Amino acid sequence: MNVVAGIDIGGTKTKIGLVNQQGESLVQTFFRTKDYPDLDLFLEKINSTISELKNQTSRDTNLLGVGIGAPNASSKRGTIENASNLVWKGSVPLLEKLKEKINLPAKLMNDASAAALGEMLFGDAKGxxxxxxxxxxxxxxxxxxxxxxxxxxxxxxxxxxxxxxxxxxxxxxxxxxxxxxxxxxxxxxxxxxxxxxxxxxxxxxxxxxxxxxxxxxxxxxxxxxxxxxxxxxxxxxxxxxxxxxxxxxxxxxxxxxxxxxxxxxxxxxxxxxxxxxxxxxxxxxxxxxxxxxxxxSGLQDKNAAISGAAALIWSEFKN
Amino acid sequence: MNVVAGIDIGGTKTKIGLVNQQGESLVQTFFRTKDYPDLDLFLEKINSTISELKNQTSRDTNLLGVGIGAPNASSKRGTIENASNLVWKGSVPLLEKLKEKINLPAKLMNDASAAALGEMLFGDAKGxxxxxxxxxxxxxxxxxxxxxxxxxxxxxxxxxxxxxxxxxxxxxxxxxxxxxxxxxxxxxxxxxxxxxxxxxxxxxxxxxxxxxxxxxxxxxxxxxxxxxxxxxxxxxxxxxxxxxxxxxxxxxxxxxxxxxxxxxxxxxxxxxxxxxxxxxxxxxxxxxxxxxxxxxSGLQDKNAAISGAAALIWSEFKN
Missing domain, CATH: 3.30.420.40 (ATPase, nucleotide binding domain)
Incomplete structure (x- = not known):
């Protein structure tokens, strides 16, 4: 079964889930964002968490990519810029650094924009x-x-x-x-x-x-x-x-x-x-x-932030 | 030579010009909008004015269509709705009525949106x-x-x-x-x-x-x-x-x-x-x-409102 890792980076928690084509998060977990003030360690934690989640699913699970929603993120640059609620300051080249660690399609977007994509793909904005x-x-x-x-x-x-x-x-x-x-x-x-x-x-x-x-x-x-x-x-x-x-x-x-x-x-x-x-x-x-x-939102019941982040990748596979 | 009739309907004047692919108005004129409180007579005046302008150009002039910019116009409905500065009140089915008189592709749009299309096609927003x-x-x-x-x-x-x-x-x-x-x-x-x-x-x-x-x-x-x-x-x-x-x-x-x-x-x-x-x-x-x-605006020198209206049709012909 194909899944996408949906990641929601918040000031308090970073939530990660593996999301199927219907926008459902099959397994998910979270860790405290502030425990990882070092960006490299944060990205390693992301990587290991995805592996752990994958191990909790069936053997035929195929990870298509990683979608990330975060405050103050630029989809065009792949950066997080001056986010007042996050531990990393200035301009953070999150996507570039993540791709050094994970060899899969990855996308970053403002969390609210990711939520809009999620609403369109999985929620009540279909059509x-x-x-x-x-x-x-x-x-x-x-x-x-x-x-x-x-x-x-x-x-x-x-x-x-x-x-x-x-x-x-x-x-x-x-x-x-x-x-x-x-x-x-x-x-x-x-x-x-x-x-x-x-x-x-x-x-x-x-x-x-x-x-x-x-x-x-x-x-x-x-x-x-x-x-x-x-x-x-x-x-x-x-x-x-x-x-x-x-x-x-x-x-x-x-x-x-x-x-x-x-x-x-x-x-x-x-x-x-x-x-x-x-x-x-x-x-x-x-x-x-x-x-x-x-x-x-039609995603209030689902794990909205995780589904929205996963929509960044799933939207590439629609039709 | 191919041209498009660009029409700008304003509270005071209705301006009409024949616009080439570079956004230049080759010939233009205007009449007072308020002289035509009857919509049918207004549209006949539009029609006859376009013919007059065409007669002023060379014989090989080919009219591709008619683009109209107007206040409170809906591009999706082809109507002008409750325009406080215009003589016709309520919801005016301008595009439908025009098409009864002129057998050419025709489009209607809010005047400022038409100006934006004009800026993109002919002005300084290229690219x-x-x-x-x-x-x-x-x-x-x-x-x-x-x-x-x-x-x-x-x-x-x-x-x-x-x-x-x-x-x-x-x-x-x-x-x-x-x-x-x-x-x-x-x-x-x-x-x-x-x-x-x-x-x-x-x-x-x-x-x-x-x-x-x-x-x-x-x-x-x-x-x-x-x-x-x-x-x-x-x-x-x-x-x-x-x-x-x-x-x-x-x-x-x-x-x-x-x-x-x-x-x-x-x-x-x-x-x-x-x-x-x-x-x-x-x-x-x-x-x-x-x-x-x-x-x-890069259209300040050109006849901006006329060029913008013509852009509604010319934009269909760009590659």
């Missing part, structure tokens, strides 16, 4: 020519498909939607020092910051008055909203308003048929989807109204 | 795979090319960049009733509105204190800036700041290699290019800095 995947995790990523193709950009850095600033340079500071960048509002971290904002703005009682910022976790905010905590509910409404406003604006750019939300914050279900949809519909231009879908 | 043409006339239009292809969007309304709102819904009202839309700031009309804003904000003397808004023309503002009028200079600085900020944000979307500015406001040369470049460079993310060009 769509124009759509955008928005990843809402620690940060905010974008994978843009238009005319049936993934948009790379001039040197592979298209889709950095989390750094789009809708506040004329006068908003919250992001991790990259950009004022007003979307990811300072719409992400797991952004939601936590919005809890602070709401605690400051309103007087209502809330469990969050007894929890320090550093002890705050995204899932707790969803739970609090379920239980009627007014600060949590206001925080989701505000987050959805900004996301809905942003998606309405993105529509005027490439006019997608659908937006797919993926990642931690997308897991808050109606708390994020309902206000986002409401405000997106409010702010959409008339020529777009009723034509843009807001959907959960 | 570029990723660029954006921004048209700065009465409004603000966008034509986006990515992966070497024009981006149409789900039903042909991509590139409505003038309606992107960078003020979180709290800015000037555009003609379409959108708050904060870019075209309320960066366009011939936007510049005039900014003159009012500057007259209101500052106390300096200015020739514009003696001119009513309705008597104000864009070229006068450029002339005033040349002569040192402080309100005109501040207005250009402000316009360039918002445009530069917008282009920096657009870069995070499809990462173009270059932006081309076209249209009336682009004719203000350094008064618009210098502040736009300065602020674009200020606001660009580090991964993009030094990689994005800001250029005047």
């Amino acid at each position: 769509m020519k124009d759509f955008i995947v928005v990843t809402l995790g620690t940060g905010f990523g974008g994978g843009i498909v238009a005319n049936g193709q993934l948009i790379d950009g001039y040197d592979g850095f298209a889709g950095e939607l989390g750094h789009i600033d809708l506040t004329l340079g006068d908003g919250r500071l992001t991790g990259l020092g950009v004022r007003g960048g979307l990811e300072a509002y719409v992400s797991a971290t952004g939601l936590k910051r919005t809890i602070l904002y709401m605690l400051c703005k309103y007087n209502e009682e809330s469990r969050f008055r007894s929890i320090a910022y550093n002890d705050l976790h995204g899932e707790e905010i969803t739970k609090a909203a379920e239980e009627g905590d007014p600060i949590a509910i206001k925080a989701f409404e505000y987050t959805g308003k900004i996301l809905g406003f942003a998606l309405a604006n993105f529509t005027a750019f490439t006019q997608p048929e659908a937006f797919f939300l993926l990642g931690g914050l997308a897991g808050s279900d109606k708390w994020i989807f309902e206000p986002t949809k409401k405000y997106m519909d409010t702010y959409l231009l008339d020529i777009y109204k009723g034509k843009v879908k807001l959907l959960p | 570029m795979k990723d660029f954006i043409v921004v048209t700065l006339g009465t409004g603000f239009g966008g034509g986006i090319v990515a992966n070497g292809q024009l981006i149409d969007g789900y039903d042909g309304f991509a590139g409505e960049l003038g309606h992107i709102d960078l003020t979180l819904g709290d800015g000037r009202l555009t003609g379409l009733g959108v708050r904060g839309g870019l075209e309320a700031y960066v366009s011939a009309t936007g510049l005039k509105r900014t003159i009012l804003y500057m007259l209101c904000k500052y106390n300096e003397e200015s020739r514009f204190r003696s001119i009513a808004y309705n008597d104000l023309h864009g070229e006068e503002i450029t002339k005033a800036a040349e002569e040192g009028d402080p309100i005109a200079i501040k207005a250009f600085e402000y316009t360039g700041k918002i445009l530069g900020f917008a282009l920096a944000n657009f870069t995070a979307f499809t990462q173009p290699e270059a932006f081309f500015l076209l249209g009336g406001l682009a004719g203000s040369d350094k008064w618009i290019f210098e502040p736009t470049k300065k602020y674009m460079d200020t606001y660009l993310l580090d991964i993009y800095k030094g990689k994005v060009k800001l250029l005047p």
Whole structure:
């Protein structure tokens, strides 16, 4: 059976799985990215992990290649550049170094772009020519498909939607020092910051008055909203308003048929989807109204990041 | 000799020319769009005008087809929809009706998208795979090319960049009733509105204190800036700041290699290019800095709108 190794490099974990042609990860594992500050040792760990996974599958498993998704990755250069959440600094020639160790087709791409390819191959964007995947995790990523193709950009850095600033340079500071960048509002971290904002703005009682910022976790905010905590509910409404406003604006750019939300914050279900949809519909231009879908990713159940990374290679074998 | 009829439908004038394979308009003319509120009469006028132009050329002139650029046009539907500056209201099936009268290949496209095709075929974007043409006339239009292809969007309304709102819904009202839309700031009309804003904000003397808004023309503002009028200079600085900020944000979307500015406001040369470049460079993310060009359209000398419209057909004949 043919498989592709799908690798998702994140700030905390590096996840690896062997993925079949249906996008299913047959076996997978992870290790802590920060345990490998030396790039060579990291790549050796990748190599040995793939071998271990392969040994866990049947004898006739044939590895077609390696697809990697990572933050701040350039598909055109095969590098990771100045990723604020990763241990390696500056411009990292990841693909070139990996190919020295693994003699197989290998591709690297921005994690959100990989997710968009995954959505097209294995998820709910099958047959769509124009759509955008928005990843809402620690940060905010974008994978843009238009005319049936993934948009790379001039040197592979298209889709950095989390750094789009809708506040004329006068908003919250992001991790990259950009004022007003979307990811300072719409992400797991952004939601936590919005809890602070709401605690400051309103007087209502809330469990969050007894929890320090550093002890705050995204899932707790969803739970609090379920239980009627007014600060949590206001925080989701505000987050959805900004996301809905942003998606309405993105529509005027490439006019997608659908937006797919993926990642931690997308897991808050109606708390994020309902206000986002409401405000997106409010702010959409008339020529777009009723034509843009807001959907959960079809890969939420599957191991989305691993499947997406594997799609980089599987997309070469389609038909 | 083979030619294509290039037609630019504008709120004031409809321009028609016969364009050769080099993008040069050999003969051209115009008539007033508003003189033809009846669509059938308008299309007959188009038809007769093309015949007249053809009679002005040599006998061996062979008309390959008709390309049309218009505001709010959908290339996928062949319609013009709710164009606020045109006489025909609602959804206008222009292409279908035209084909009843003219038995030739015909295409319709948003005027800014047509300009982008023109820039790729006849202008300074030859060989570029990723660029954006921004048209700065009465409004603000966008034509986006990515992966070497024009981006149409789900039903042909991509590139409505003038309606992107960078003020979180709290800015000037555009003609379409959108708050904060870019075209309320960066366009011939936007510049005039900014003159009012500057007259209101500052106390300096200015020739514009003696001119009513309705008597104000864009070229006068450029002339005033040349002569040192402080309100005109501040207005250009402000316009360039918002445009530069917008282009920096657009870069995070499809990462173009270059932006081309076209249209009336682009004719203000350094008064618009210098502040736009300065602020674009200020606001660009580090991964993009030094990689994005800001250029005047290579079609400014040619009859840009006519050439762009003709490119719709000529692009079918390139190898």
